[in-house]
Amino acid sequence: MDMQFDLAQSARRESPAANSCPASARVSACAQCQVRSHAICADLDGAELDALNRTGRRVSLRAGQTVMWEGDDSTIVANVIEGTLKLSTSTGDGREQIVGVVYPSDFIGRPFGARTPHSVTALTDARLCLFPRGAFDGFAREHPQLEHRLLQRTLDDLDRTRAWMLLLGRKTAREKVASFLIDMTRRLDPDGEGVQIDLPLSRQQMADILGLTIETVSRQMTEMKRLGIIELAGRRGVCILDEDRLEAMAEAA
Amino acid sequence: MDMQFDLAQSARRESPAANSCPASARVSACAQCQVRSHAICADLDGAELDALNRTGRRVSLRAGQTVMWEGDDSTIVANVIEGTLKLSTSTGDGREQIVGVVYPSDFIGRPFGARTPHSVTALTDARLCLFPRGAFDGFAREHPQLEHRLLQRTLDDLDRTRAWMLLLGRKTAREKVASFLIDMTRRLDPDGEGVQIDLPLSRQQMADILGLTIETVSRQMTEMKRLGIIELAGRRGVCILDEDRLEAMAEAA
DNA sequence: CGCTTGATTGATGCCATTCAACATGGGTGG
DNA sequence: CCACCCATGTTGAATGGCATCAATCAAGCG
Incomplete structure (x- = not known):
């Protein structure tokens, strides 16, 4: 609490x-x-x-x-x-x-x-x-x-x-996390690709927004990192490397 | 379609x-x-x-x-x-x-x-x-x-x-269906327990509201029938037999 | 009656959760 | 400045719930 x-x-x-x-x-x-x-x-x-x-x-x-x-x-x-x-x-x-x-x-x-x-x-x-x-x-x-x-x-x-x-009702965990990252970067840094942004949220809070658990959020993020779509820096830092693939991921698995 | x-x-x-x-x-x-x-x-x-x-x-x-x-x-x-x-x-x-x-x-x-x-x-x-x-x-x-x-x-x-x-984000299939039935009966028949109501929705539409599949909705409904909590009549008819247990089911599995 | 549409039931597999161990890093006091 | 600590995050293995695929059943209707 x-x-x-x-x-x-x-x-x-x-x-x-x-x-x-x-x-x-x-x-x-x-x-x-x-x-x-x-x-x-x-x-x-x-x-x-x-x-x-x-x-x-x-x-x-x-x-x-x-x-x-x-x-x-x-x-x-x-x-x-x-x-x-x-x-x-x-x-x-x-x-x-x-x-x-x-x-x-x-x-x-x-x-x-x-x-x-x-x-x-x-x-x-x-x-x-x-x-x-x-x-x-x-x-x-x-x-x-x-x-x-x-x-x-x-x-x-x-x-x-x-x-x-x-x-919440119809997307998979991967689509949820991808959608969230797109939404967030658009709000915090409307015109930057390849620029690192600082999430104002913990993993728990991301999970509570997406209707997932911490672990699932974490796994999806590291998987995206492995695929070269994003880069992670510390606890809150994220960097979108390939916005197109991220967008594709947000809509159709 | x-x-x-x-x-x-x-x-x-x-x-x-x-x-x-x-x-x-x-x-x-x-x-x-x-x-x-x-x-x-x-x-x-x-x-x-x-x-x-x-x-x-x-x-x-x-x-x-x-x-x-x-x-x-x-x-x-x-x-x-x-x-x-x-x-x-x-x-x-x-x-x-x-x-x-x-x-x-x-x-x-x-x-x-x-x-x-x-x-x-x-x-x-x-x-x-x-x-x-x-x-x-x-x-x-x-x-x-x-x-x-x-x-x-x-x-x-x-x-x-x-x-x-x-x-959508946090409830299980059973809780979703129970919540839906309570919500629906309240709207269609504000004061009736034990009275049969006619759902204005097909199973597919219920599924689309609850973020589930037809089959899962159907299974949850028959399971509730088996438990004596509801009665099913034809495709659209439902009758709440035990409103208290249904309510309990809507919030905590 | 056969055809069609919607609902139920069954078998199987996968994805997300759960439980648990481990890593990291930010902060504090020695 | 480092050692330590606690909160936060990551990773792993196993379970289970829901989806998927598929067959059966039940109605309505020409």
Whole structure:
């Protein structure tokens, strides 16, 4: 088990006095925000940002910390400013499935619903822009631009999630690992072949994403290395040597 | 392969003259609508319904007909009025995965996006309330109530889809079939134990939902019958005899 | 009736899991 | 800086669950 803390107790609030800052200072928090242009708040103007900001706060997380738990009351939502987090569910007897991985500018939490449908845990150190759900829901209902952004994001998430179901239900271990590597390198290094990338995930986490065991993931990776398709460097480093063969491997054994 | 037709050619438009009806007649199409109170148009007033209705039309489908194809341009969206349809994707070599099943009052199609992410095929005869995507997108952007409904529906879909990923990635064949039967009976007959229900799906379709083969589904079902947990009647009939044991079977082997 | 389609049952093999031993490497304290 | 340690990852052998291939059965239908 990961070391996991209750957010309210252990998450370090970055600006404890944020709520009492002058409006200009609060707005500037958004003005500096690295992800705002891609996040759901992109279309809001200064006054709106100010109003939304008044209800939220920035929060830092350490790798391994869980922000919300599957089944809990849905009390908070957030934008990811920095870092990578996993969304996961598990069976009664402890088998876990990662149902999503989120990156900076992504939105987490369950607006307009009473229950948190899955746990959210930081894979790396991370920073969030956090809002109480009730306040966010109210604000969103009054700002169609924001709801529209949220809708588009949710529709994209749904498409990606459904595409992943094909992998989980119908692909072999080899196809799964190949698909994962392609997906990952595209996200982390959109234009590099032959360049080494650092996976933000352990073998266990890869296994939980792909619906496999650690050992199977490991075996598939070393087999691909043996075939000269990838190169492995340390625990997290991977280098795609032959993207074409990897792609072929992802779709038809 | 199913018998599949191009919608534009073969779908029977129910009211060919709908677009030229007086407004009152068009509104009454909605006034009579059996699913409106549960569909995304529930919150619209008479004039709004009229405006939306002007862009749409009612369409009937036969079981097996495909309404849209994975990868096609996204040109239409629709409400399901009657019947059951499947959403599916497949690999290059023909393995299929059903990524969703929709019922009356559900919404299908990909608004605000250029591509259809999965095929939509009628499992039973069905009726749709169909809109061109462009017109629908425009109307939705001008009616936040509608977008809000659509957002809630999409959020629910995403939750359900992610829950299904746990089944696909981590459950055994027996757990999968048990989970499916519970899910299905809850939907079709919310309060009946010991009552026979008619599955709207063939074994092949069950297999495509669960990420299994026909034979495995069949074996699991007969094994459950042998254990006295269910009773089988003909091809589609199932009767839950011991809901508690079935539930236990769904979560921990 | 024979034909067709869908479902069940059986026999066999393979792939992924399981259990276990071993390697590696990142971190810590002496 | 090295020795040690623990977590993480790799490798091996054996088992078993699900797929595959194939035959049989059961319905519906001309």
